[in-house]
Amino acid sequence: MIDVLAGITLNENDRRLLIIFVIVLVVLFVLVGLIGMGIRLLFQSQGRRIDNEIHDAVVYRVIGDPKHLSKYGVKKNAQLFVRQVSPAILIGVVLLVFYLIYSAIAEDWAANHFERFSTVFYVYDWGDESIYVTLWGMRIINEAPPLVHAPYFNGAYWASYIIVPLFVIFVVYYAVASMAYLARAVYLRRRCKSVYEKTLEGYNFHDALKFDKEKALASEEAKAKLGAGESTKG
Amino acid sequence: MKFLKNFSLGLLWAFLSPLLLAALAIWSVYALVVYFVEGSICIVRFFKGKSFFPPLEEDVMVEKIKKKELDDLIGAKEEAAAPAPQPQPQNVYVQTNYYVHPGAPIPGVPPMAGTPLPGASPLPGSTPLPGASPIPEAIPVAPAAPAIETGIIPPEETEPSPADFGTSSFDYDPETGRLVQKTEDEGIDELLEGVELPKEGEE
DSSP states (O other): OHHHHHHOOOOOHHHHHHHHHHHHHHHHHHHHHHHHHHHHHHHHHHHHHHHHHHHHHHTTTSSHHHHHHHHHHHHHHHHHHHHHHHHHHHHHHHHHHHHHHHHHTTOOOTTOOOHGGGSSSOOOOOTOOOGEEETTTEEOOOOOOOEEEEOOOOOHHHHHHHHHHHHHEEEEEHHHHHHHHHHHHHHHHHHHHHHTOOOOOOOGGGGGSSOOOHHHHHHHHHHHHHHHHHHOOO | HHHHHHHHHHHHHTTTHHHHHHHHHHHHHHHHHHHHHHHHHHHHHHHHTTSSSOOOOHHHHHHHHHHHHHHHHHHHHHHHHHHOOOOOOOOOOOOOOOOOSSSSSOOSSSOOOOOOOTTTOOOTTOOOOOOOOOOOOOOOOOOOOOHHHHHOOOOOOOOOGGGGOOOOEEEEEETEEEEEEEHHHHHHHTTTOOOOOOOOOOO
């Protein structure tokens, strides 16, 4: 092992590449962690919304057992999901109707609308082998890829410019609403257990019999003040 | 430390994100089915003129409890805002007037039967003045006690005579209807009438 490590020689270029590679790895590591944190926090904030729906029925003692709370919570969760996802479904229905009408009129059922929509972005040639270099058996990028085309609008692709954005909005909106529905269901299961849970954790039967020093001192101070007040009156 | 704990959990969630995406995809299909079922119920209820979602029994009970609590709170506030009126002390001053004229009631003497007390309401059967209050019922008057029992003889109604006014230095002349001053001797003689004076030398 030591012989292998001793045999490794780095020139100036390799050394720079190694440093850049390590920096990129660290940045990616931090980014991934932050994205995971964001997803977890979003999941938690969406899940706590179920408390708002079932709070009154629990606090006013209308529901008294976990099974009843679970049934009630499932109904309230479904109603809330329907209210939240209705705009997304409406966008999806409008998108579907538009796609069917356009494809029927233009007779263009096999069109790749995503490729046509990509004309509004910068497109690079990531398949060019000249931009890659092999380092310790790994293929890493060495320079910027060549540009294929800059953004431009093609009049013939006007339907794609409507269909693709609507589709993206529908997918993202529906995914977020579904994730919220899933998060609330997970938190509902937790609440059904925790709300009616009886626990003796931290309770000691003999604690009530122990001498409470602070309470005794407080009562003594009160007695002293009362005695001083009576003497001044006399 | 809390940030590091959250960061590490975030890394864990990022590494488990493929599983989360798979679970989300399956849940989305189930959610779509739930949406079509609930949505159909909502559309049917909408065309029947009802609300989108059927009211749950638990929500109805919660609303009843909240309404009852609100009514109790409003009732308690109204009672606190309008305290019960306390009875004002009434000072009643009783003034008793005694008039010296014939027929006036004498304290301790029972009135004659049939005669109303001064200031009392008119006798039954009399017509009230316009605008006057309605005639109340006659106050029951105690019958006059017989003279033998009480020992008090009520005075008879007679015209006053000069003797009622006692002796004075004036005399009443019925012819002129005026008072005439008596002579000195007449006045002294009347005063000394019936009085035996001691003779001179006697003590």
